[in-house]
Amino acid sequence: MIAWHLVGTGAFTGASVSPFDPTSPQAAAIRDLFTSALFLCGGVFLVVAVLVFYCAFRFRGSGPEEPEQVEGNKRLEIGWTIAPVLVLALLLMLTVRAMNASDPPVDRDPDVTIIGHQWWWEIRYPSGVVTANEVHIPTGKALVFRLESADVIHDFWVPELGRKMDATPGRPSTIWLEADKEGRYVGTCAEYCGLQHAWMRILVVAEAPESFAAWQRRELAAPPASVGAAATRGEETFRSMACVNCHNLGSTGPKARFAPDLTHLASRSTLGAGVLSNTPEDLARWLKDPQSIKTGCHMPDTQLSDAQVSDLVSYMKALP
C-alpha cells in the first residue's frame, strides 16, 4: 500500500505525523487495532467486489428472455446477516482490548497541563515551568496530560504518541502520552477552532530522563541579564511597550497569560505555533508584522521600527 511507503519517510523536522508510525505503547495499541480492522474490512471489500464483478460479467445479456424470478431465500438471508455479526463481534473484542491498552483510567495528578488558546498552546508543569507550543517529556514513562481550553474547543493530537482528545472549555480531560524513544514528535490541533486552526501545531520533544531534568532546571532558572547594548535596549523596549500586557517574560512583571510565555523563547524551535521557524530572521519578520504571517492571530501589529525589531531580536535570541 502506498501509505506504508510514504509514511516511513519522515523528514520534516525529523518526524512524520502518522498514527501508523507509533512511538508509544498507547499509539501502538491503536495501530494494531487499525491494522486488524483494515484487514477485516479489506477482506469484506474483496468479497463484495468479486461478487459484483462476477455478476456484471457472467450475467450480462441483452436478450428478451426472462431469468428465473427468484424472490428470496430466507436461509441465505439469515446466513449473510449472521456472518457480518460474527466479524463485528471479533472487531468489538479487539476494540475493547485496544481501548484499555491505549487509554487506561487516569489514577493520578497530571504530569503536564495543556491549555488551548486561539491559536497556541499554553503548557504548564507541576514543577512551575511555563512554556508554549513545545512540550518536553522524558522518554519511557507514561505521562498524564490534562487538557483545558481558554476559549473554544481545541483538540490535542500527537499521532505517534497517543490518541487525540478534545480540550473543551469548562470540562477538562486527560490522556496518556508516552514516548518510547528520544525524538521530536509533531502534532496539531484537531478540532476546528477558528481562523488559524491550521497553524496550531504541537511539538513534543522527548528526551532521556536526565536531559529532561536538565531542561526543567534551565526552564525554571531566571533569564540571565542582557548582554550588549542592543539586547539591553531590546529588553527596555519589551518592558515599556504593550508586549508585557499579554506576554510574560521572567519572574518580574505582570505575569500576563494571554499570549505565550517568552521567558525561554530561544530554546524553542518554532514561532507562532509552527508557522515560522525560530531563527533571528523569522523572529524579525514576525515582530515587524505578525498579521501578515498569521492573519487574524491575536498579536496586533505594534508598529515597531526596524531598529526596535532588531533590538528585540537581540534580546530574545539570548533567552535560553
Place this chain on the structure above:
Amino acid sequence: MTVANPEVAALPPSSAGPAAAVHHDDDRTAFAWVATVDHKRIGILYLLTALFFFAIGGIEALLIRVQLARPNAHVLSPEAFNQIFTMHGTTMIFLVVMPTLVGFANYLVPLMIGARDMAFPRLNALGYWLFPFGGLLLHWSLLAGGAPSAGWFSYAPLSETPYSSTHGTDYWILAILVLGIGSVSGAINIIATVVTLRAPGLTIRRLPLFVWMTFVTAILIALALPVLNAALVMLLIDRRLDAHFFQANGGGSAILWQHLFWTFGHPEVYIMALPAFGMISEVIPVFSRKPIFGYEFVAGSTVAIALLSFGVWAHHMFAVGLGHRADLAFAIGSMMIAVPTGVKIFNWIATMWGGVIRFSTAMLFATAFLLEFVVGGLSGITFAAAPIDWQVTDTYYLVAHFHYVLFGGTAFAIFAATYYWFPKMSGRLLDERWGRAHFWLTVVGFNLTFFVQHFLGIMGMPRRVFTYPDLPGWGALNMASTVGAFIMAASVVVFVLNVALSLRRGEPAGDNPWNAWTLEWATTSPPSPHNFERVPPVRSRRPLWDLAHPGSRPEATPKNEAAPPDKSLVAVWSFIVSETTFFVVLILAYVFFNLSTKAAASALDLRTTGAFTACLLASSLTLHLAEKGLSRGKGASFRAWLGVTLLLGIVFMAGQAREYVGLFHAGVTVNSSLFASTFFTLTGFHGLHVTLGLVALGIMLRLAFGGDLDVRSSAALKAIGIYWHFVDVVWIFVFSVVYVRSFL
C-alpha cells in the same frame, strides 16, 4: 401558451382538492410553474433548484481543492477558506442532497402508489418555496458581513458571538430553521400520502421499495429535525439575547450542543442514505430482469436502521472524552447498525445474480454504487472501533469516509435515478453515449479525489485546515486529489449538457422504456396532470409484470381492506409526534440546567399559574363539548363552546404575559441565568404553539359563524382539536417539571 381549458370541469373528481383540478394541461408559463401545486412540477422545481445549488457547492469545493493543491499556498485567505468550507458542507447537505431526494420523492411517490397527487398539494408547494427562501437566507450572509465560518455543524462556543461576531452564523441558523420547517412539512405530506392515498390493492407490503424507504425517511425527518431546531433556537438565543446555553463561562455546556446536534446529525445521514437505497432497489431489479431479492429483509432492515439511528449519535464524539462506558456503548451501537445497512448490499448482488443484466447508464451507476458505498461503509466501521476514531477522526480519513457514502453512495444513486426516471419526467431518454462519458469521468474523478484522502488522513493531515506544512507525501496526494476534483467538475458539465440537450432532442421514451413494473410506468411520459387515466389492478408488488404475465399466480388481495384513515388526522398526528421531539429537547435542557438549583421556587408563583393552567386544561374540555355539539348538529352549542375555548386560551396567554412581566420586573430575563434561559425558551415556545392554536381556532370560529362548516363533521376541526389537546398535554408536563417540581 396559456389556453383556458374548457374541459377543466370535466376532469375526474380529485382526491387532492379543488386547487389541483384547475391545473392547465400544457400551461408552460413561468407563472404556472411558480403557482403550481402539482407534485410533479414541484418535484422538478426541487430538482432544478438543487442542481443550481450543486453548481455553487461544487465551485466551493473546487476553490477548496485549489487552495489545498500545494502546501503553504496563498490562493485563499484563511478567512475566505473557512467560510467556503462551511458553505460547501451546508450547501451540499441542506440545499442539494436533501432537496434532491425530496424532489424525487415528490415526483414519484404519488405515481408509484397510483394516486393523483400528494395528500396536501398546497402544503407541498409551501414546502418547496421554503427551500429557495432558506438558500437565499443562507447566501444573504455574504452581503451582510460574511458567510458563516464555524463549519457546517457549527460547534459551540466557536459559533457563539465572541468567536463568530459577524451575522454569518445567525443567517446560518435562520436558514436551517426555515429549511428544516420545509423538510418536516414535506415529511408529513409524504406520511399522509403513503398512509391514505394508496391505490386499491396496494398494501403496505406491496409498496415499491423507493416508496417504503421514502416513508421511513419521512418519519426520521419528522423526529430528527425538531431536535436540530431546538438546538438552533438555543444557539440563536445565546447569540442574540446573551444567554449561555452553550457557553461554559455562564454555566452552560459546550458539549450539550454536540449531543443535540448529533442526535439530529446521525439520523440525518440516514435521511440522506435511505432514499438512495430505495432508488437502487428500483433500478437494479429492472435492469437485471428479476424482482428484488428478499424484499421483506430489505424493508425490515430499513426499519431497524431507523430505530438504531437514534442510538449511535455519540460516535461523533468519541474524541470528546465522555468516558469508556459511553464510548463502548456507542461503539457497539454503531457496529450493530452496520449490519442492516450492509446486508442490503448482498440483497442487491443477489438480485443481479442469475439475472439478464443490461448495463444502461442507470445500471452502471447503480452497480458502481455498490462498490463505492461499501468502501464508505467499511471505513465507517473502522470509525466504530473507538480507538481508531481516537486517531483518525477530524482528519482527511474522515473526509474520505463521508464523501464515499454521500457521493459514492447517495450521489451515484441519484445519478442512477436520473437516468432511470428522466424519461418518465420529460418524455425523452437521456443520451446513453454521453451517459457513459459522464459515468466514467465520475468514477475516475471521484475515486481519484477521495481515495487518496484516506491516506492523507492516516498520514496525519487534519481536516478544515486552510493550508498545511510541506510534510512528505502531503503535497503530492493533495495535488492528486485536486486533479480528481477537476475531473469531477468535467463530469458534471457533461451531465448537465446531457440533460439540457436531451430535453430538446432526446429520443422519445414512450410510457415504459425500461419495461419496468411499478405503477409510474403505467401512464404516459410525462404523465398528465391527473397522473393516470386508469390505475391498473394491483395484486402484487409488480402490477405491470402481472399484466404482462396473465395467469401467473394471482395473490389474493386482502378482502376487507380497511378504509384508510382521514389524511388530516394522519397529518396532525405526525405533526404532534414531531413537535413532541422538539419539546422533549427543551424540557431536557431545562432539567439538565436546573438539576440542583432552587431558583425556580423563588421566582415563580405556583398558585397563580396553577389557576391559569386550570383554564387551559378546561379549554380542552370545552373544545370537546364543541365537537360533540357539532356532531349532533347543534350549531349554536358548537359555536358557543368553541368561543369559550378560544376565550380560555386567551386567558391563559394573558396569564403567561402577566407572569413574564412580573419576572422581568424582578430582573429575571432570558440572559440573567440558565434557569431564566431555559424557562423562557420552554414556556415561550409553548406559548407560541398556544398562539398558533388560537389562530386556528379563531379561523374555525369565523368559518362557523359564516356558515361554512359542514353540519355534522369537520376533519379540520378534529385535527385542530387533537393539536389543541396536544398543546395542553405539553403544558401538563411543563407545569409539572418547572412549577410543581420546584416546590417539592
